[in-house]
Amino acid sequence: MPHSTPERRGRVARAAAVTAMATALVVSAVSGGTAYGDVRVAPTWHKYVLGPSSSTVTPVAVKTRGAVKHPNALVHGGYPATLTTSAGQTPASILLDFGKDVAGTPYLDIAKLTGSPSLSLVTSESLQAIRTPANTTATAAASAGASSVPVSTTANLEVGNTLTIGSGATAQVRTIDAFDKASATVTFRPSLTADVPAGTKVTSSPGAPTADDSGGLSGFGGTATLAPTSTGKLTGPFRGGFRYVLITLTTPGSISLSGAGADFQAFRATPDDYQGSFESSSDELNRMWYSGAYTVQLDMAHDGLNGLAGNRILDGAKRDRSIWTGDLLVEGPVAIGTLGTAGADYLKSSLDLVLAAQRADGALPGTPDFTPRKTPLFYSDNYSGFGVRAVIDYYRYTGDADYAATKLPALERELQYNAQFMDSNGLVVSNDRDYWQTTQTGEVTAYNLDYYALLQDMAWLETKIGSSSKAADYRAQAETIKTGVNDHLWSPALGAYMQSSTNPNILVEDANALALQYGIVPANEVESVKTALRSLWTSHGATIGTGLKDPYGHTIEPFGNGLETAARFTIGDTAGALDLMGRTWGQMVDPANPLYTGAFWEFLTSDGTVTRAQDSLAHGWAAAPTVQLTEQVLGVTPVEPGYAVWSVKPHPGDLKWSRGTVPTPHGAISVDWTSNPSHFALDVDGPVDTTGMVSVPATANSTVVVDGTTVWAHGRSLGSGAQLSDGYVSVNVGAGSHHIVADRK
Incomplete structure (x- = not known):
């Protein structure tokens, strides 16, 4: 389907947008914009696009x-x-x-x-x-004057490399002249000046390719x-x-x-292919948004690539190169929010492959065709639920009700599968491994909160296209979990939620971040949980938990850090969210970093390094900043499926301005705001056949003006349904262009 990216003139949102993200979508445009092919000066965000201009x-x-x-x-x-x-x-x-x-x-x-x-x-x-240096040992003694020594393996030897025989003060440093794989012998120059006993360590530098x-x-x-x-x-x-x-x-x-x-041969997106955009007064945040977009593009494999059918969003460009349901929870919104139609198509195709591998008992695979075996891997019960939530996300962003209705029975079967893991406390016990790759036993707080989110998402879906009675049942189950988590998994000693009933003294990031994000934490304990999470921070991001690491030695998981930044935005801690974002992802977008790839990394250690060669440096599950900068900083989220009703609620923090566009089935939503301590101004352009709610930072004493009309002053509403809540005045608006100003007294 043809499309063009919106061009914005000046700082006011006047965009032309063409987007279609589901089978029934049609091309639409917002008046006043100009397609890229018709302009001579590229928008300033073009410089951040990382996709190559040529194949x-x-x-x-x-x-x-x-x-x-x-x-x-x-x-x-x-x-x-x-x-x-x-x-x-x-x-x-x-x-x-x-x-x-x-x-x-x-x-x-x-x-x-x-x-x-x-x-x-x-x-x-x-x-x-x-290059990998050789690391071997001498298998027999060699006398002074010898120019060769037998070694246990010749792996990673290369002619011309430096060879170090022994260690410390007695080490003899030589240059490799030759090596023979059959006899496992290395020849060097000059000859030895001292005897070398059998078992002596032999290493090389810089190593072989x-x-x-x-x-x-x-x-x-x-x-x-x-x-x-x-x-x-x-x-x-x-x-x-x-x-x-x-x-x-x-x-x-x-x-x-x-x-x-x-x-x-990945998805090559030039500026003309972007249906969404983002900019702000922070160059670092801008680079993050486009790095997240590029990460997912590197992970997108087109139909037929290397013999695999269907468009796919894989977990990593290098590894595993499989569709993973947990990764899709991040990748799907990134793909749609940046590429619109194309991103939605890749997500839908990936979901089809996941759903096609559903087991008879309702379980969904973590990955439908785990490479290289190309068979489904039923990785964990939690990842099974993630598959359901990824389908719901697709519907939430695209409004593709026909697809959601067709898949609803499969989603309901998956919830029936998960229901079997409930115990007498109304909590999940599944002995799962999840994204840490480590089996966790007992009543695991994070697993219960993920199941809580799954039930709430399914309740929302049922109210739109399914059964109201099932929606009520799912909500009731979710409330049971919420009660159980607070009754059994809260630790007064930690001032936060425990890892699990079998590890009650361990503080973890994911569980506490999810509890904040989903409103599980009682109001009087929010600051305590926020402070506890802060204790896990390093200069390179937050660790997964006190003294914890995964089986490969990683201590920082960008996926988990994305949960925490989302949580901090949710509770209004914008400064904390942006601080953690800078710590975790700032190093990844720094071209001076030796590990820079233009993309986001899968794991890292507490000192900011990636120590295993096979660790992915272009991994989609790490792309949370792209979603959150659009939805929390720019502030645009869907309220009804496909953005038929939308919300704009920016979290400016100390940023001076932000602007961008969000693709929807109806056309682009364009937002442009500026902020200073006394004044907040926002321009929004909503597509036809939609309505929205705009929330601007304000106090009871603020004056809020919409399109020249005062709608809030002297602590009361004067029109447009203006309401004050949690430091924002919210107003209802229709399609078209609107200018909202808040005097922040």
């Missing part, structure tokens, strides 16, 4: 080892870059740096070759994982061997997510390259 991407920088001539020609053009490897010398290699993650098939344009060269190709999201993805869960990765026989384009194998490509000429000879790059 052919080329490196922005190169590095070399060994004999390489004219390597920068691969960046700037000119003479071909020539790699030459001589026997006994360091193999010539060239490292292509794309400056950010890309996805697709690396290629080489071969201008000339000598002999029958063999090339190795490896990819990595990080420079730290593109390695990929950060071995092809395990993703089905792609590892070292590819290329054997060119003629000039022309040589295409390597598909790789899901990488910033770096390392090409090594492993055999004697030479090869000249007139070009090198990658054919991009």
